[in-house]
Structure formats: structure tokens, C-alpha cells
Amino acid sequence: MRITKEAVIKALSTVEDPDLKQDLVTLNMVRDIEASSECIKFTVVLTTPACPLKEMIRTSCQEAISKLVSDQVPVEINMTSQVTTIRDNAPLLPQVKNIIAVASGKGGVGKSTISTNLAVALARSGAKVGLIDADIFGPSIPTMFNCAQEQPGIIKKGDKNLIVPLEQYGVKLLSIGFLTPSDNAVIWRGPMASSALKQFIGDTEWGELDYLLVDLPPGTSDIHLTLVQTVPVTGALIVTTPQKVALNDAQKGIAMFRQPNINVPVLGIIENMAYFTPPELPENKYFLFGKGGGEKFARQHQIPLLAQIPLEEPIRESGDVGYPSALNEGPLGGIFKNLAQNVAQEIAIRNAQNPQTKKVEIKL
Secondary structure, rough: OOHHHHHHHHHOOEEOOOOOOOEEOOOEEEEEEEEEEOOOOEEEEEEOOOOHHHHHHHHHHHHHHHHHHHOOOOOEEEEEEOOHHHHHHHHOOOEEEEEEEEOOOOOOHHHHHHHHHHHHHHHHHOOOOEEEEEEOOOOOOOHHOOOOOOEEEEEEOOOOOEEEEEEEEOOEEEEEHHHHOOOOOOOOOOOHHHHHHHHHHEEEEOOOOOOOEOOOOOOOOHHHHHHHHHOOEEEHHHHHEHHHHHHHHHHHHHHHOOOOOOOOEEEEEEEEEOOOOOOOOOOOOOOOOOOOOHHHHHHHHOOEEEEEEOOOOHHHHHHHHHHHHHHHOOHHHHHHHHHHHHHHHHHHHHHHHOOOOOOOOOOO
């Protein structure tokens, strides 16, 4: 039986990416096809290393080959990834594929904890990840990554000095906490804080990144406006807790990003402290801050609910000692792994379906 490359392409053109709703061949996700009566080999290029549908796509490809080409010839599928981007020819951060804002309406909802664990989980999936701690007045990323006593380096490029981010757990990091004494308060007016964020973006050697997360301060402030005026932001994540007071403030965060003159897509809602499970009663869930608030909120705004993170003592302890829960192999590590997969999935969908976000040009 003669097996051709064309027959393999035709078979794989029946396999659809469940998220992007097009077949793999049209999406140019099939590469390096080798076809013979001894073996069929090809590569499938996913849109992210954190793709949650990897095994489903692999199985669908095998079934298509078996049904439409041959069920006798061995099939070897190499699953790899190339993170998508729509940030073409960006003057700032040209090697950064996606810039993701992590925001909340109010403080105390665990936004930095989510940013930390999301960054680590994405890095563990194989992605190149950076994290900017943009909470200038209350930086916590240095503590959560156990590098509060370290300082970033400086390199000279041409006539310009650039900051070299620290790297911990596979994540490149930058925070005002690395540049000021930890026991001193940062007493700056808004323009000074905005200037610091601009330096973190434009005067830093970030290199190649698939995802640059920006951990924003609570509320809707100068820092938020500086970010969207400095670079086009791929999308925003909103962190909230289930109770009404947090959801009311999260609503303001969504409203800010959805303003016509800002127009940053909101990728999803992350409900933190969704429930409490005692270690001695692992099957029990206690909804200390109310049940289903984040789910209802996400449905109301037609935004995906990306995760419900439990209120667990190990998450707090991990943040305090600087060893994020996402590094663990247990259930908590699995929760953050799923969050990373869902976030990466939404970014890939956003890049396939929506135009590039424009940098905000007007002063607000």
C-alpha cells in the first residue's frame, strides 16, 4: 500500500482544534510530515506548552490517520508548541509575545499569590515567563520568591544601561522591593511610581518571553493607566474573592479595562479563597466568604471563570517562605497547573479571534 504525504495532510485536515474551531492544517499546526509504508511521522505545533487539550489532539490525529490513511502503519507524533502573539513590530518589549495584566478591584484578595503561582506554573509547563511587581507601594513578590535580599544586575547596551531581572523558579522577576530597603516605605507621588513602572518595562533586558505578567496594585490607579499607555496589553485577569464587597470592586476593574478608550480584553475571572477544606476532612468544603459568587459574576459578565482557588494554609505558608505552591506535585500544585492551562488557552483563543490591543494614546 502506498502512503503519501498528501493523504496524511488530507486526513489531518479533518482534525479540529477545539478552541480555535479550525482544522490543524488550516491553522498551520502540522509540520515535518514523513509518510511511508513503514512509518508515518509528523509534528503538531500547539499554541502553548500549557495546552490542556494536548492529549485530546494527539488522540484525534491518531484516529484520523487510522481511519483515513492506514490502521496498520505505526504513527509517531511529535507534540511541540509555539506560543502565539499579535504583538508584531512592537517598539517596546519586541521579544515579548504576550503582556498580561493581573488586577483586582480591592486589596487583600490574594492577587500577588495568584500572580506568583500562575507565573511558576506557566514556567513549569515549559513557557518563558517574566513577572513585574507593579505594586510599587506594597511589593510582595520578593518575599514570595524568596529573593528579598537580592538585587538585579545592570548591563550596558550601546549608550543605555539596562536592568537585568532576577530569575527564580524559572521566572524572570523585577520589583521595586529589589531596589529599596525592605524595611523602608516607598513614599512617592503618582508620577514617580509611574516612572518606575516605565523603567521596569522599557529599561529592562527581558529577552524572549512567551508571557510577561504584570501584578498590578489594587484599584484603578495611575499605575494601571501607565501600563496601558506604555505598551499594548494582550489581556487582563481579574482576581476576586466570593463575597459581595470584593465582587463590587472587581466590577470596577472590568469596567476600566472595557472602557472604549482602553479596550483591553478581560481573559477571565480567578476566584481566590473560594472555599476552605480542613486537612483532617479533605472531602469537606466550607464556603467562608459565600458560595458561587465568582461563578455568578463571571456568568453575568460573560467572562470565563478560570479557577476557584481554595483558602488553604499551605498556600499562605508557601508564600511566606518563598516556595510557591505551584512547585509542589500534590493537589494544590495541580490546581495552579490547571489555572495556567486555562489562562494559556484563553490567550491563544484571544490571539486567534481578536485584533491587537492598541496602546492608549490619550491622557485620562
